[in-house]
Amino acid sequence: MLFSREYGMLKGRKNGGVDKVYQLVRKALFAMDPEATHEWTVSALRLADQLPGGRSLLRQIFKFADHRLEVKLWGLTFPNPVGLAAGFDKNAEVYQAFEALGFGFVEVGTLTPLAQPGNERPRLFRLSEYQAIINRMGFNNHGAAAAAQHLKNYQQAGIPVGVNIGKNKVTPNEEAAEDYKKCLEQLYPYGDYLVINISSPNTPNLRDLQETESLRQLLQAINGKARELEAKGAKAKPILLKVAPDMSDEQMHDVVHAAVEEGAAGIIATNTTLSREAVKHHQHANEAGGLSGRPLTERSTAWVKEIFQEVGKQVPIIGVGGIFTGEDAYAKIKAGASLVQVYTGMAYQGPGIAAQINKELLMLMAQDGFNRIEQAIGSDA
Numbered sequence: 155m156l157f158s159r160e161y162g163m164l165k166g167r168k169n170g171g172v173d174k175v176y177q178l179v180r181k182a183l184f185a186m187d188p189e190a191t192h193e194w195t196v197s198a199l200r201l202a203d204q205l206p207g208g209r210s211l212l213r214q215i216f217k218f219a220d221h222r223l224e225v226k227l228w229g230l231t232f233p234n235p236v237g238l239a240a241g242f243d244k245n246a247e248v249y250q251a252f253e254a255l256g257f258g259f260v261e262v263g264t265l266t267p268l269a270q271p272g273n274e275r276p277r278l279f280r281l282s283e284y285q286a287i288i289n290r291m292g293f294n295n296h297g298a299a300a301a302a303q304h305l306k307n308y309q310q311a312g313i314p315v316g317v318n319i320g321k322n323k324v325t326p327n328e329e330a331a332e333d334y335k336k337c338l339e340q341l342y343p344y345g346d347y348l349v350i351n352i353s354s355p356n357t358p359n360l361r362d363l364q365e366t367e368s369l370r371q372l373l374q375a376i377n378g379k380a381r382e383l384e385a386k387g388a389k390a391k392p393i394l395l396k397v398a399p400d401m402s403d404e405q406m407h408d409v410v411h412a413a414v415e416e417g418a419a420g421i422i423a424t425n426t427t428l429s430r431e432a433v434k435h436h437q438h439a440n441e442a443g444g445l446s447g448r449p450l451t452e453r454s455t456a457w458v459k460e461i462f463q464e465v466g467k468q469v470p471i472i473g474v475g476g477i478f479t480g481e482d483a484y485a486k487i488k489a490g491a492s493l494v495q496v497y498t499g500m501a502y503q504g505p506g507i508a509a510q511i512n513k514e515l516l517m518l519m520a521q522d523g524f525n526r527i528e529q530a531i532g533s534d535a
Contacts, residue, residue, distance in 0.1 A: 218509035226528075238252050238497065240349065264319065265295050265320070285502050286446065293320050347394060348392070349394045350396065364398065373418065394472070
C-alpha cells in the first residue's frame with residue numbers, strides 16, 4: 155500500500171514552472187511540421203550546450219543520479235540504464251548535452267560513408283493519439299567524416315557514446331560490407347561502442363542483409379576491418395547488431411545466433427516496425443516507413459525476452475521500442491535488457507523523460523527487493 159501510494163504520487167507530480175513552460179513549448183512545437191520540430195529541438199540543445207553555464211543549468215533542471223542505477227558492460231560504466239536511441243542526433247552535433255538531461259548513454263547516427271539527403275519530404279509523421287511516429291528518413295546525414303570531427307572530444311560527454319553506422323542508399327547490398335568498413339575507417343577511433351544497422355526499413359533492401367549467410371559475411375568483413383585498425387593502434391570497441399522486429403521466430407533465432415557466433419558484442423532489439431495493425435485506422439497508417447512508439451512496446455519487449463532466452467548469457471541486450479515510463483523500461487530490463495533506449499517517448503514526454511524513468515525504476519526495484527538495477531536484468535525471463 156505504501157509503495158503504491160508513493161508511486162502514484164510520483165507519477166502524478168508536476169515539476170512546477172518547468173512543467174508549465176514545457177507544456178507551452180510542446181504545444182507550439184506540435185503545431186509545427188514534425189521534422190521542423192526535430193530540427194528546432196536540435197538547434198535549441200546546441201545553443202543551450204554552448205551558452206556559458208548552459209549545461210549546468212540543464213543538469214539542475216533535469217538530471218537525476220543514483221549509484222544503484224549503474225550498469226557495467228564492455229568495460230564501460232553507464233550511470234543509469236536509460237539511453238537515447240540513434241536517429242535523434244544523426245550528425246553527432248549535440249550528444250554532449252544528454253548527460254545533463256540525465257541520460258546514461260547516447261547513440262549518434264545512423265551515419266553513412268558519404269553524406270546523403272535521405273528520402274523526400276514529408277518523411278516524418280506524428281500519430282499523436284497512438285503516441286507513435288512513422289518515419290522514412292532514409293539515413294539522412296552529413297557523412298562519416300563530418301561526424302568524426304564532431305566526435306573527436308567524445309570522451310568529454312560524461313556518458314558512454316555509441317556510434318550507429320549504415321550503408322549509403324546507392325550502394326548495392328553486394329558491396330554493403332565496403333560501406334561499413336569505410337565507416338569504421340573514419341569512426342572507429344571515436345565513441346565507446348559501434349552499432350551495425352541493417353534493420354532500418356527506410357533504405358531499400360537493407361533488411362535483406364539480415365539473411366543468415368549475408369549477415370555472417372558482413373560481420374566477418376567488419377570484424378576483420380576492426381582487427382586491422384586495432385593492429386595500427388586503435389582501441390578495441392564492442393560492435394553491436396541492431397535487429398528488426400518484423401521477423402519470424404526462426405529468422406530471429408538464426409540472426410542472433412549468427413551474430414553471436416561471428417563476434418557481435420551485443421544485440422539491440424528492436425528497430426521500427428512495418429506493421430500497421432495497431433494504427434490501421436489513422437490517416438497516416440498507409441505512409442511508408444517504420445512505426446515507433448507505444449504500438450511497439452509489447453512487441454519489442456517480447457523480442458527482448460526471446461533473445462535473452464536464446465543468447466542472453468553470451469551477450470548483453472539493449473531494449474528499445476515504445477518506452478515512455480519506468481514501467482516500460484523495467485519490463486524490458488526484467489525481460490533481459492541490460493540497457494534501454496528511448497526516442498519517440500522523448501518526443502511526447504519531453505526532455506525530462508530520462509530522469510522520470512530513473513526515479514520510477516528505483517521505486518520499482520524497491521518493490522521487488524532489488525538493491526541494484528543489474529539484479530533485475532532477466533528476472534522475468
